[in-house]
């Protein structure tokens with residue numbers, strides 16, 4: 001699935017400033033996001049698999 005910069009995902013706030021999709025107003029500019037961890041029972045066990053470090057991909 002091709003991922004590229006898009007408009008802004010409405011309703012998605014994100015503080016992960018190291019992600020290339022993160023915007024200056026703490027929102028997400030990815031086309032879609034996917035939250036992983038099928039067996040998660042706490043917030044900390046979930047993660048955004050769409051995360052991509054700035055400058056890496």
Ligand code: SF4
Nearest residue numbers: 014019021022028048
């Ligand atoms: S892709 Fe995930 S980690 Fe990156 S800005 Fe969007 S919600 Fe945050």
